[in-house]
Amino acid sequence: MEQFSALRQAAGLNMQQAAALTGCAMSTAYRWENGEIEPRPEALDALRRAAGGAGGPVAPAFKFIDLFAGIGGLRRGFDAIGGHCVFTSEWDRFAQQTYRANYHDGPDHVFKGDITKVEMHEIPEHDVLLAGFPCQPFSIAGVSKKNSLGRQHGFHCDTQGTLFFDVARIIESHRPKVFLLENVKNLLSHDKGRTFAVIGRTLEEELGYRISSRVIDARCFVPQHRERIFIVGVRRDLDLKIDLSKLELPSGAAGPRLGTILHNEDGSELPSNQSFLDQEGRVSDRYTLSDKLWKYLQDYAEKHRQKGNGFGFGLTGRGDVARTLSARYHKDGSEILVDRGPGLNPRRLTPRECARLMGFDRPGQSEFLMPVSDTQAYRQFGNSVVVPVVEAMARHMQPVIKSAVAHMRAAPAVAAE
Template sequence: MTEFSELRRAAALSLNEAAALLGISKSSVYRWEHGEVAADGAALARLRRLGEPRLPLGDFRFIDLFAGIGGLRRGFEAIGGRCVFTSEWDRFAERTYRANFRDGPEHLFAGDITKVDPASIPDHDVLLAGFPCQPFSIAGVSKKNALGRAHGFACEAQGTLFFDVARIIQAKRPKVVLLENVRNLLSHDRGNTFRVIRSVLTEELGYRIDHRVIDARSFVPQHRERIFIAAVRDDLGLDAELQTLQIPPVEAGPRLGSILHREDGSEHDPQFLDEDGRVQARYTLSDHLWGYLQAYAEKHRAKGNGFGFGLTGPDDVARTLSARYHKDGSEILVDQGPGRNPRRLTPRECARLMGFERPDGSDFVIPVSDTQAYRQFGNSVVVPVVAAVARHLRPLILRAVAVGEVLDAVAAE
């Protein structure tokens, strides 16, 4: 085996990938591989750098945009990433975020992302963004085409929060990007919204992308479908593959009983339980509210509609927890047995339902009112889903950073 072949294999490159990375012809690579001619010394040096052990756990940098209470961050810190910048505009979410993450002076926290200058954002390898899905206005694009005027993401995405993600990507050129949104992003505005996002990422910004809808039911007792869009910078010659991620079957997922308070006196959480270890009475629906929800459901049932409350027991899987849960809790009501009105989940149970802590845990700090906590968990990601995506992407991230270092070295020569 030639030295070139050994270094190429150590760098986990195919012959075609080596040719593209080194900027030489495939025929030259073939001759170097088989020892027909001696390989170029500079090429060997570049392969040697690429194959060296690098990036120990905890040595890639990422930023957390539209951070909420840090669900995406938790998933990527679990694979060793280091968060260097966070942006979240809601002051209550920021309070919860700061209560659960202890950052050093090198970490920067910003509020409204629309007012952030990309130059103030630290360099990073990975950009994470669970951006809100706003309507994309693409009016006028056809007219501009007819007039021969150029337009790009600054035209099509302007006025949406995705534009702010795009301008940061353009300025900072992260190697890997992960976006998260509701499943309806695919069909929103008859597919135009997703078309704009795909076009901006691939054609305007130069990234290769893949996307996948994942149901959190495989990981937590909640039916919650979200789309993940992974992107890797095109010049790195790598592909962002989400389709190969192995997801456990939803049928084998946990049930609601796994996240409910035990209420047998063995659990102590004075924030949400009384002295006897039972859920505090304030979470049980009043007669008035329970009567209203039943009447509302019956009215729509008579009309053949499916609107109504979601009454659940320990063997069930819950509906999707929403940010409006604080209003009446109707989508997930816990059955407390005959003669008792159902109750809402406590914020602690919501933290478990979203995977911010173990099914029987109580270590996630909830420093805000119940109303704000319900909003925060309802707007968040399911942490075990993000963790699974992060574990799947980790080899890509490490490879992208390593290849990026080689390209930077080549450019500097």
């Protein structure tokens, strides 16, 4: 009998898409994938239909690449709308480990490490480029001065040595129809606005894309105040446009609260979460702050309060919205401390709760695999994007992506006539 993995790959589906198509949990899909249990006949039938039955596999809706991928936060939104990832670049070996555990790609997928060492021919052709590139200062000099010295100008000079440069050179070489870039909100004001100005000029004037940008606070989807800037671009020759100002989002004021992502401590959590819990099903004591650390954080906050500063820990109750989860969360957890009640030291979130806070798992779910230490998991979630935000972004972009792909597929036929 045809196996789940072979049919899934023939249909061009990743694990998340296959689970959604067959109506099963991700944990069940992985057990089918690994041959641990027999798939349901109706699940295999659904995959056969997706693969085109006797007619062979159907083409994916579009192909995309995932740069500075981390643990695949940007990717998840575009997987969900039928995209097929053909290239991933991520340099951190621990993030690679988590990424590979959660995304089982086919033989046409290429995985590379340091993007600065990747040659253009190593990157497959793609329709959409995704990149959450780190923010770095650009060295900006006058174009007229460079002309007088006979030197190259434009992004090849202005952004040389930055990681945005590598995004730009890939866009220049492969000319994706659409791209989505993500960064911290401070990109807007970085280097007194000059960094964002160079990015805009590079994308619009030099590379020929129509762009739109917007800062979005994830608190409309998850109980976390997390502002990030998103930049979308569409190639000008396609005569299409994506306007992020028209992306409709839920009300942040009516968004979920911290209690929705916390562990149930009544013994009902799934077995996959037992490493975070004690034998009674309560969150393990190792996540509770020691008396020494708790006193230090309180003294530090009081010292700055007396100076009129706002520095200090973030004590968060079940009905609150948390501060921004950062990559340094593993150090003391100070930005998001879970209030355990009077007389009790607060605790850190567990990595599973961080997965839910970032939208990699839905409240109450535990599907996202974390084959790394707590320290590495905290770093990875703190560096990632909030998945439901990207899913909303992908759905907003989907009609234009579809039109752009259809336009290019029709172009050869028109030219032949």
